[in-house]
Amino acid sequence: MLTLFHAPGACSLASCIALEETGAEFEVTNVSFADGEQHKADYLRLNPKGRVPALVVEEKATESGILTETPAILYYIAQRFPDAKLAPHGNDFALAQMQSFNSFLCSTVHVAHAHKLRGARWANEQNSLDDMRAKVPENMSALFTMIEETYLGQPWVLGEQYSISDTYLYTIARWLEGDGVDITTFPHVNAHFKRMEDRPAVQRALRH
Structure with missing residues (x-):
């Protein structure tokens, strides 16, 4: 299962769009910047940087954990779902x-x-x-x-x-x-x- 921690209007939108393009099942958990949720203990345990996006990956025993930083998350999505053709694989x-x-x-x-x-x-x-x-x-x-x-x-x-x-x-x-x-x-x-x-x-x- 994939869970994207996202704040509307933030750079995490790029990862949200990419996930939607794949057709894969995923969940979105919104982080309220207005309420300072990105700086609260629960979120900092997930992402000590206190920013979005964060992607929680629980797909396989050998593929689980938390990814941060938009370029890394986007690349993971493109690699994880090659049939979506979100990257020029092979070139x-x-x-x-x-x-x-x-x-x-x-x-x-x-x-x-x-x-x-x-x-x-x-x-x-x-x-x-x-x-x-x-x-x-x-x-x-x-x-x-x-x-x-x-x-x-x-x-x-x-x-x-x-x-x-x-x-x-x-x-x-x-x-x-x-x-x-x-x-x-x-x-x-x-x-x-x-x-x-x-x-x-x-x-x-x-x-x-």
Whole structure:
């Protein structure tokens, strides 16, 4: 059995969409950030990082435990359910390209977004926090310009093959409006976003 610990609107949506795409049975447990559930003892015993997603895997005697970090969970889902074709299995270079893109989203784009509300991770002084917050629209615009011009194939991140990279990009693109960035300034990203919203798996995931 798979159980995904998820917070609506958070990066865990990418994993939720990927699970929905597989057609596998899984459960979703919502973690309320508003109530600070991610910092409470019960959740910290599961994920000491105090963040989402966390995926509890109880599939087999040899395959059980807890996975954290979006790129790792997405890769596990793609590998665990190869029939869903969420990764370019059999093409080592394309697989590495997918992982490169997901790493970029995780280590660079997500971090740029986090400077808006999570600045206390990096600074204490209010003027520093204000500067980081003010820089978010510029940084996110620059990063999505790079995605628009360099990374995004057509119709999907990897070109013709839909993959876990698409679930991840869509999830982060959902943050652009709140970051003060108009997604329509990026025609390819905007078209990708609309294609994603038409997918039944995305619609199901958004209901969790």
